[in-house]
Amino acid sequence: MNADEILSSEDFKRCVDFHGHICPGLAIGYRAAKAGLECLDESRAVDEEIVAIVENDACGVDAVQVLTGCTFGKGNFIYKDHGKQVFTFLGRKSGKGVRVAKKPDANKRSEKQQDLFKKIREETAGEEERKTFWEMHHQRSRQVLDKPIQELFSIRFVDITLPPKAMIEPSVVCEECGEPAMASRLTEKNGRKMCGDCLTE
Ligand SMILES: [Zn+2]
């Protein structure tokens, strides 16, 4: 699919709806998730069939959640704060894992766009400059969607032990605030079982 086809596809629209805007980061996440699912030969996870491990918390991970069905709330979406555009997908059924890592030059900002970005951050950009920045931004999103996958990512199969499925455990009432919390998250202090909120107060 080329950029136009992707931009008008239902899958991409769902990503944009969830994320709020079109940007190069979202496009990277879209391409990474599609590549990962294709390698694993899986479609979207209804339950916890697929696990995604992401190494950043930027725009792209929203597309990963939408396309793979690995979400923060289901416990099959694992975030490692490494500040890297690396996405690993694991299939529970097949036991296969694939690591998708962005290449250094995959979607670099030009010097001009970098300057404009700085001005926008410092709130010194004029109307025209803002417009130019967003045009370049959109152009870069299109480039990411159009590029051959091997120009964007290094992709390889990996052997990773799957993390256990999400734990469901009964709640216990905190003896300080009286609110229920997962039993394993309570800590005993001065002979009383306390929740995280009460311990830090
Ligand atoms: Zn974004």
Ligand SMILES: [Zn+2]
């Ligand atoms: Zn408490």
